[in-house]
Amino acid sequence: DTAVSQTPKYLVTQMGNDKSIKCEQNLGHDTMYWYKQDSKKFLKIMFSYNNKELIINETVPNRFSPKSPDKAHLNLHINSLELGDSAVYFCASSQRGQISPLHFGNGTRLTVT
Amino acid sequence: AQKITQTQPGMFVQEKEAVTLDCTYDTSDPSYGLFWYKQPSSGEMIFLIYQGSYDQQNATEGRYSLNFQKARKSANLVISASQLGDSAMYFCAMRGNFGNEKLTFGTGTRLTIIP
Numbered sequence: 617d618t619a620v621s622q623t624p625k626y627l628v629t630q631m632g633n634d635k636s637i638k639c640e641q642n643l644g645h646d647t648m649y650w651y652k653q654d655s656k657k658f659l660k661i662m663f664s665y666n667n668k669e670l671i672i673n674e675t676v677p678n679r680f681s682p683k684s685p686d687k688a689h690l691n692l693h694i695n696s697l698e699l700g701d702s703a704v705y706f707c708a709s710s711q712r713g714q715i716s717p718l719h720f721g722n723g724t725r726l727t728v729t
Numbered sequence: 730a731q732k733i734t735q736t737q738p739g740m741f742v743q744e745k746e747a748v749t750l751d752c753t754y755d756t757s758d759p760s761y762g763l764f765w766y767k768q769p770s771s772g773e774m775i776f777l778i779y780q781g782s783y784d785q786q787n788a789t790e791g792r793y794s795l796n797f798q799k800a801r802k803s804a805n806l807v808i809s810a811s812q813l814g815d816s817a818m819y820f821c822a823m824r825g826n827f828g829n830e831k832l833t834f835g836t837g838t839r840l841t842i843i844p
Binding site: 647649656657658659660661664671672704706708710712713715716717718719720722723725 | 760776832836
């Protein structure tokens, strides 16, 4: 039973295209996150949703738009992809109000050519 | 603001030896949690161990233990009897409670176990 699943695992696309990454969790958590891991392995938060409400929105280009149809799903849509968007994107979930670990998906490696 | 510092970019350790990965942190939150994650070459993020700021005892999980020194703001990970499968990137991270729930990561330490 996969706890946090994201698709696709790999995404190769050309500059200027629009792409989406989907994430789903079956842990019953109410908070979901998107993290970006750059080529130096640094992990930085992008967004967080709690019960479909945006609660964290770091400095991210507005080409990135998260969408949460319900508390178990958080998708990431990226418009007009640029070379610098190439990275690994991780979805994660946790329960709000608890200082507990985040559970991560396996990541989506995005390559923009 | 929360900050995590990992000063060891890479470490090489002989198999079966113990290894300590350093982590220092800074926060103004009265209540927070400290975490260690492992990222093997396959890329997934694996949660290893958690220490709450008010926990009196250091956390342990199998071969992993967290050496928590609150006054020094350090949360070092100790791996006993290292194995080849321990070769990976290790990230220290922290998060607070309401209003500061994001998990803030350090830059990581790449651990290589030598047979």
